[in-house]
Amino acid sequence: MSDSFSPTPLIDTPIAFVDLETTGGSVAEHRITEIGVVQVDQGGVSRWSTLVNPEQPIPAFIQSLTGITDDMVRDAPTFASFAAELFERLDGNLFIAHNASFDRGFLRGEFQRVGLTFNPDVLCTVKLSRALWPHEKRHGLDALIERHALEPLARHRALADADLLWQFWQRLHGAWAPEVLRTHIDRTMRRYRIAGDITEDIIDAAPAGHGVYAFFDASDAPLYVGRSVRVRQRVRAHLTGERRSARELRIAEQVRRVQWRDTGGEVGALLTEAKWIGTLRPVHNRQPRIGRTEALAAPWPFQTAIVFEERGQDSACESVFHVVDRWCYLGAVQTLEAARALAAAPSEPIFEPMTFRILQTHLARGLRVTPLGQQEAVDAEAREVSPSV
Known part of the structure; x- marks a missing residue:
């Protein structure tokens, strides 16, 4: 399939199709052995890959699966030696991968070890395939190869698998109307860069149940205080939701920091919200008018x-x-x-x-x-x- 295809009729940022090979499935215990990246932007398509010295043995069954042996990675660069270069390459790109939480998790962990924070917006091709073909039972990479007549250069090698995702992306644009594809991409994408230093990981730490939250602007002035029976979901909707009012959009554009409190239940949420509004006097909340x-x-x-x-x-x-x-x-x-x-x-x-x-x-x-x-x-x-x- 031609690399001259225009990649981003629906995406206004560069795209990086990424695949990794690793020594195992645990971010805490295992390490990357190979990275493959296919980058697509208005300037065209570029490919980058490297073997990585994981600084630990590769289990025999993984050597058999990937063909990557201890001998092959012994003289390869460590992740730390090229981390800054790779970070610059991926920064600002939409990160697309198959089972994307796996690849993002490993890269995020490796970048953390060298002091870099990696929080790209992520699109998982497994989830996108399920959304577009809900009646199909299989959405693994082998199933996509068969269903969409993709052309593998190899299997279980990083750059070859990243290239399969690029091929799949091109097939999508030929199979679906732009408005349908845009809708499913928007619903499937996870936006990790939200506002200021707020990321999806930070929001994931918010209470799942009853609580109160407050938004602050760049000067740390209070913008808005709210309560919800599902704080995490409500904060995410404020900052990333599709169906936001004009007022919510104005607030979201100014937010640079968020704080919250788990209140355990409804009454505590009501009391805490009232206390915070009275103390912080956020600009987008109405002050209650009740006489003494x-x-x-x-x-x-x-x-x-x-x-x-x-x-x-x-x-x-x-x-x-x-x-x-x-x-x-x-x-x-x-x-x-x-x-x-x-x-x-x-x-x-x-x-x-x-x-x-x-x-x-x-x-x-x-x-x-x-x-x-x-x-x-x-x-x-x-x-x-x-x-x-």
């Missing part, structure tokens, strides 16, 4: 601070203990001991209108709380409290 006179009709119905526990939907999640005193949300901690210490800290709680409104509603619904005034009360079983407020 509301509190005069309902004095604090307890003699001490209170604590209530929330646990995420996943039973493996740790409990979160929320502490409130005189309609002031003091914060969330991980243990009852820490809750006692937080309540006992010398401070004068300041009435928070939103905390009053949120807690008033949920106490009326039977929120289970425990007074924190005395040791006996702390250790007692939490009871339902439904004061008339």
